[in-house]
Amino acid sequence: MIRFRPPRMAMAFVSAAAVLHWLLSDRLPFRLSSQAGGCALGVVGFSVMMRGWWLFKNARVALSPRAETTQLVTHGIYRVTRNPMYLGLVLMMVGLAVSAGSVPFYAAALAYFVVINWVFCRYEEAKLTAHFGNEYAEYSRRVRRWL
Numbered sequence: 001m002i003r004f005r006p007p008r009m010a011m012a013f014v015s016a017a018a019v020l021h022w023l024l025s026d027r028l029p030f031r032l033s034s035q036a037g038g039c040a041l042g043v044v045g046f047s048v049m050m051r052g053w054w055l056f057k058n059a060r061v062a063l064s065p066r067a068e069t070t071q072l073v074t075h076g077i078y079r080v081t082r083n084p085m086y087l088g089l090v091l092m093m094v095g096l097a098v099s100a101g102s103v104p105f106y107a108a109a110l111a112y113f114v115v116i117n118w119v120f121c122r123y124e125e126a127k128l129t130a131h132f133g134n135e136y137a138e139y140s141r142r143v144r145r146w147l
Contacts, residue, residue, distance in 0.1 A: 005064065006065070006085075006086060006089065006116060009112065009115065010089045010092075010093060010112055013093070013111055013112045014093065014096065014105070014108055016104070016108060017097075017102075017104040017105045017108035018104075018105075020104035021100060021104045021105065025102070032098075032101045033098065033099060033100060033101025033102075034098055034099070035099055037095075037099075038095045038096060038098035038099025038100070039099065040095070041091050041092070041094055042091070042095030042096065042099070043095075044091055045087070045089065045090070045092035045093075046088060046092055047088070048077060048081075048084050048087055048088035048091065049085045049088025049089055049092070050088070051076065052078070052083075052084030052088065053085055055073050055075070056073060059071055059073050061073055063085075065120055065123065065124055069127065069128060069131055072128070072132050072135060072136060072139065074139050074143070078143065080143070080147065081144065081145070081146055081147055082139070082140065082144070082145050083116075083121060083145060083146065086116045086121070087146055089112070089116075090112060090113050090116070093105070094106075094109045096109075097109050117146075121145055125140065
């Protein structure tokens with residue numbers, strides 16, 4: 001599963017949710033939506049993700065979870081969360097769910113979070129611990145995985 005890139009996984013989950021939403025739209029009992037709330041979450045999520053991406057690009061750190069990590073980025077948004085790009089994608093997916101107000105979109109956001117949290121984060125944390133040792137251990141004690 002690690003060989004798949006997280007943004008592509010997010011797109012796959014959202015695509016599946018869109019198909020289910022379309023197929024089941026007249027059968028879904030749950031409809032709690034807020035366009036303004038969903039857009040706000042989406043903008044916040046995009047901003048958080050792009051800030052993490054920008055810091056990685058400036059530090060010339062590879063974006064792929066499987067690539068070798070050459071340096072530990074711990075400043076900026078990385079002082080608040082160890083995974084701003086994943087957090088941003090999750091927030092954007094929740095924003096889409098809030099906008100659509102449909103169970104498949106909420107389920108897609110939850111499924112993406114579960115895969116990221118229990119597969120990708122664990123893989124990356126083990127890799128960073130092996131590569132950076134005490135420096136990463138100290139950083140992970142100071143900064144939470146999500147918020």
